[in-house]
Amino acid sequence: MPKEKKWIIAAAPSLKKVDDLSKSININPILSKILVSRGITNYEDAKKYFRPSIGDCHDPFLMKDMDVATQRLVKAIDKQEPILVFGDYDVDGSTSVAMMFSFLKNYCENLYYYIPDRYLEGYGISTKGIDYAHEKNCKLIIALDCGIKAMDQVSYANSKAIDFIICDHHNPGEALPEAIAILDPKRQDCKYPYKELSGCGVGFKLIQAYCIQKGIPEHLAFELLDLVAISIAADIVEVTGENRILAYYGLEKINFNPRPGIKALLAASGLKEKITISNLVFQLGPRINAAGRIDHAHLAVQLLTSIHEDQALIIAVDISKKNNTRKDFDQSITSEALSYIEESSELLTAKSTVLFNKNWHKGVIGIVASRCIEQHYRPTIIMTESNGKATGSARSVDGFDLYAAIELCQEHLDQFGGHKHAAGLTLSINKIPDFSAAFEKAVQSSITDDQLIPKINIDSYINIDQITEKFYSILSQMDPYGPGNMQPVFATRELELLGEPVILKEKHLKLQVKNKDGRQKITAIGFGMAAYKSLILDSNGFELAYTIQENHFNGTKSLQLYLKDIRIH
Template sequence: MEIKKWIFEAIPNADVIDELSSAINVNAVLCQILIQRGITHFDQAKDFFRPELDQLNDPFSMKDMDVAVKRIQTAIKNKEHILVYGDYDVDGTTSVAMMHSFLTSIHPKVSYYIPDRYAEGYGISTQGIDYAVEQNCSLIISLDCGIKAVDKIAYANQKKIDFIICDHHLPGEHLPEAIAVLDPKRKDCQYPFKELSGCGVGFKLIQAYCIQNDIAEHRAFEFLDLVSVSIAADIVPVTGENRILAFYGLEKINFNPRPGIKALLEVSGLKGKITISHLVFQLGPKINAAGRIDHAHLAVKLLAAINEDEATIIASQISDKNNRRKDFDQNITLQALNKIASDETLKLAKATVLFQEDWHKGVIGIVASRCIEHYHRPTIILTESNGLATGSARSVKGFDIHAAIESCAELLSQFGGHTHAAGLTLPIENITAFTEKFNTIVNSTITEEQLQAKVHIDAYVCLDQITERFYHILSQMDPFGPGNMQPVFAARNLELFETPRILKDQHLKIIVKDKNGKQNLHAIGFGLAHFKDQLETAESFELAFTIQENEYNGYKSLQLYLKDIRFE
């Protein structure tokens, strides 16, 4: 296994730590982490731990927002048929469920459309526009897609259909000629927060409509549970406005979840406090599974459900599809890793590009992420769909995979995404040329530092500092995510309290104590079974870990979730 590099956050000035610790009555180690995240005084800490909805940005500061609201007002006044159009992933389906639910509460003529992942692919499709024509729709509101759909919007204009685009992806050189293009990443958009999810942009449109039409803003806030799911699943920064949206979305999920989310929690066996990690690892994959294995309209139907019995039935169906997704995911990941392991050139490469025509299109993004866990480098997984190679790209921290793919644009039919994740389509005959060019670009631009797997550690801690109060304050730093990751701690001079156990041939279960023997804690390391022999012979060792509360048979205890082990 590759040795990971431990990267420690810089320790702030001791006087600054002491000052904040006195001001907010919080442990110095936790204050160190807060300061590392830009929180240095009482008012900032108050805003961080207790964000307020009145801190949300003015939606009308987003370019074209006033135009979008006026166009919806006109559509409602003229009794036009509105089509809500969204992508098939979690961000798209939460967006569509939200917008469709809101519009149907104020207007009777609203439909929705989700493109088929396999027949149509990502984004705006001619089939979707043709569907709008058939339904006599004169306005399409697209969510989580459309920012690069210049040709498709031109086609819609020919059909006399207006478009309002709500997107958060990076725009291309030219914007589509839509009635309104809402995207904080537009160069000419002065909106102060650039990292909204697609559902977040849609929420701002609903918020703006409520403000403009004297509708109580709480009508918009009712959808924050869906917005928080999109924030979690789309891996956008959980800072600034997103932290406020996620905070109140989680509050709604915990105290008053909509029927669809309540049913997903039940089918996932989740009880107690729901955190953003539950959304990332439990709810998100299930919602995604609908579009990966069948059709994403099932996810929209669930998230927009009003009846709890109906939601329970759909959630069970989606859970079954997620189990099938897991089978595909595991099998294809194994095949992909075997391809790399059996090819010396691939093993030593700085990037991975793999193609196999029978791989399931619905899981190739997951497979790309799994490959990065084993081979820490930019990865593209391709399969065949409708006579073309279609794929998902995932990157390592610091390397802009979207820019690398864009440099190969002449070989591609379509591409889009973010710096860390992207999608692409190309003629099968171009795969070899694309692979060669992509590898050349990666070889010339990626650094050895970016290629080394790392564990980022916030602070050292002693085991006897890890108390219930310590964890209580730590848990209030949630929602976690990019920009506010769950703190990773390190502890040194540790020993085993008893012999390590191996679970399912892969996972490590240990009890550790510090040298003075004052405190011992249970720890689990997923995929870390290979450390067992070293642990049994080592005089002492260091652990890198996060802290979780574990509940078993009604008894709660703190447990370390291991990131890595280092021997002294």
């Protein structure tokens, strides 16, 4: 029996606001209702939403320490000091390094970049990276997507007369490193209006500030937004406010004028349709990530900074092969982890999952944690051995503050970092039992029964007949989607099945439906939902929850329902 999900139907907003908005922008009341629910209540709001303007981005100098960071960067470039660009090994870090390096190489002759080895150095700023900067006589390191808790490492750099500019977006600790400048909207003393930038987004604001300071045309900075868009998508940050503007223009560049590395990656991925945030999350992001998971993330930077298409395609094909290897690790380790859970009565009744296996591949444990949550919906930490320590990736369920729970267990940890939804941690192997018990206790003390039930947020009930080309045309303009602006999910009841549902590849469900009192029929696809076939056939009726997407097949386009859930009566 498929796991039951709780449907959360969006509260109906003010009918007057919905009616007023429908009239002012001439759209369907169902779509107006969704917009009003998202805070868009008048013509000006709608204009900014449907037509994002780069001019609505915030002044980068509103960010704490931006003036100091810009002055230090100007000094380094004017004096031709060697500069090291340092970034984390995930997609956000790799795109950040590629972006900063691509920009600075136009102004700096002695420019280097460094990404730590996931397995030998681990997350964040490493002393090995600082030693590399010292060898190259660098007097400035620009750290991207990491550094906010690198107290000891920054002190070590200071002892070698190396300055740090930190561009991070993670939660700071109680104290900040002694860097010359720390750019992080989540600093408590930072009044920057938008707090949800990606690490790459924070780095972009530094580039934007440098352009303003030096009188460089800002369109040269905006050429880098393709990389920012990928970071926004892959790091699952909110696609609201400034992020939505940056993602919108980044997607435009990817679709109409992609850099050689992205063009090669699209070719290797077999993607030909218009690229959306979803494509970046599920196709491009994992491939970029695979470089650092299976080999070394410098491959991703090489790809994203390539200027020759032939060279870029060779790297893209190599990275795609590594992604296939990553998938194999992912599937086998997920299967093993789920077996551990299902064979343990203690794990089955717990409110959290903490698993350790020294042989699991460090590069996929975060993915495995997410896969486990799909089957056993609760906060999950998957750990393996690295450099004699246990290293883990943690993932949360909707509404539960994972970071706060881990913070309660910090006495058992060597280090940890992250945010509400995802985190990483390191500890001694012999402390795993104590940490597991402490984490379970922390989760039990604060998680609610409701948070342990997977949910689907439904924007509106509609009839199949209401799904027209015009309806979809306006709906598609609500993209780019993401947290804070999710793709609208609809539900339909009183459905009639046309013919028998079909099973595709032994696990996917395909069916044709129409409203019982309607004429229009439509195809629905449910990935991994084959188990529902017999339930539908034996039911007294069913409801569908779905998103609406355009399907391209043999040169023809048609609208389809992509199922999120099926409710059986």
